[in-house]
Amino acid sequence: QVQLVESGGGLVQPGGSLRLSCIASGFTFRYYRMNWYRQAAGKERELVAGITAGGSPNYTDSVKGRFTISRDNAKNMVFLQMNSLKPDDTADYYCNAKRIAYQADYWGQGTQVTVSS
Numbered sequence: 001q002v003q004l005v006e007s008g009g010g011l012v013q014p015g016g017s018l019r020l021s022c023i024a025s026g027f028t029f030r031y032y033r034m035n036w037y038r039q040a041a042g043k044e045r046e047l048v049a050g051i052t053a054g055g056s057p058n059y060t061d062s063v064k065g066r067f068t069i070s071r072d073n074a075k076n077m078v079f080l081q082m083n084s085l086k087p088d089d090t091a092d093y094y095c096n097a098k099r100i101a102y103q104a105d106y107w108g109q110g111t112q113v114t115v116s117s
Contacts (some may be wrong), residue, residue, distance in 0.1 A: 001025075002097075006109065006110060008021050020080040029073060066085075
């Protein structure tokens with residue numbers, strides 16, 4: 001059974017930091033591209049950051065220089081370090097695993113991040 005379980009969300013003041021974690025099970029993690037998406041109230045879900053099976057990261061422009069995605073294949077985990085948080089970063093954050101060749105697309109339940117003073 002495939003599972004992606006996120007943790008680490010919460011309430012933080014502007015300028016603060018959070019580290020999101022996602023632990024995966026039920027599939028061969030090291031072969032999958034891992035992504036973090038977010039969805040703010042009333043907005044569409046957007047890709048925030050991704051990391052390839054080989055470890056190459058990419059980011060949406062609005063988080064470049066502030067967020068860092070990383071993975072630990074030994075622990076089947078992916079992380080999102082979020083620094084210099086802004087109110088616009090407030091959203092539900094979702095962990096996603098993709099392997100296009102196998103038409104595999106798995107999602108976690110999400111973790112809420114609120115940036116407010």
